[in-house]
């Protein structure tokens with residue numbers, strides 16, 4: 534399959550790229566930073582996911598090379614933990630641009646390409662912080678609430694095109710994204726889960742494997758949270 | 763960018779569109795595409811626009827977005843007829859403004 538993963542330079546995205554490369558798939562990745570190419574089936578494009586021109590260029594190159602895209606994984610995301618009263622508008626704008634505008638742009642361009650083959654899978658990223666309404670995460674959770682609505686509505690709009698759109702909501706997983714969250718806050722958060730522990734990269738890939746397998750063509754518009762929320 | 767070059771690409775895209783969708787959209791500047799008296803449903807218009815964008819990208823190496831705020835705010839809708847569409851494509855290619 535041809536798989537495009539955003540935010541693939543580190544963290545969950547990097548793990549997913551390696552996971553699908555090890556299964557023999559062709560993986561396109563992107564992030565703002567450049568990374569050394571580490572696999573013959575991997576190509577990396579340095580871009581900001583909210584940069585429409587750059588995103589269109591990336592899709593143009595995938596189309597010219599492979600004429601199709603089977604799977605899009607909208608993993609790129611940023612978070613910021615702050616009391617609302619201490620949140621600058623700039624922070625809000627950056628989070629919305631990356632998490633929401635980025636996801637929207639990739640969904641739109643992917644659907645144009647997938648439409649031609651009348652099949653495709655899109656997986657978006659939300660978080661347990663959204664249903665848990667975590668204090669200090671208003672902007673991050675709101676950006677992911679937007680991603681969830683986008684997921685559910687695009688699932689309806691893209692269904693006639695043969696494209697499914699689903700989302701995964703991870704619990705905390707050890708990556709750069711959460712490294713600055715105080716341990717006490719982390720423990721309080723995890724205690725709200727039915728299974729009170731951090732998640733792993735494999736927990737994420739397991740859900741995505743399910744969403745993208747051929748038998749899942751009837752699964753769309755779903756939001757699956759890890760950990761029991 | 764000469765208009766006839768854009769007409770050729772649009773007509774080529776209409777050929778592809780007609781073939782895939784078993785339609786018979788006429789290749790003439792006056793053909794009404796969308797809106798009052800239009801021959802296309804909105805999803806069909808999207809399909810045609812995608813074909814045209816891809817062919818322009820392949821043949822002219824211009825990665826354009828035909829559907830944009832600018833397109834929506836034109837006094838004459840670019841999607842009214844083939845002629846308005848071709849004129850609009852020429853405009854955005856010339857301006858390099860997408």
Ligand SMILES: NC(=O)c1ccc[n+]([C@@H]2O[C@H](COP(=O)([O-])OP(=O)(O)OC[C@H]3O[C@@H](n4cnc5c(N)ncnc54)[C@H](OP(=O)(O)O)[C@@H]3O)[C@@H](O)[C@H]2O)c1
Nearest residue numbers: 540542543544545564565566581582610660705706708710
């Ligand atoms: N880890 C968790 O605990 C957790 C929990 C719930 C949900 N999630 C979600 O899981 C996803 C991945 O998170 P992660 O933990 O792997 O984060 P991470 O380790 O911080 O990695 C984020 C990735 O996204 C890229 N990125 C960030 N902003 C970008 C932009 N504007 N344009 C392009 N790429 C950008 C980063 O690369 P560059 O910096 O080079 O651009 C990096 O590759 C996110 O959507 C996050 O919200 C994570």
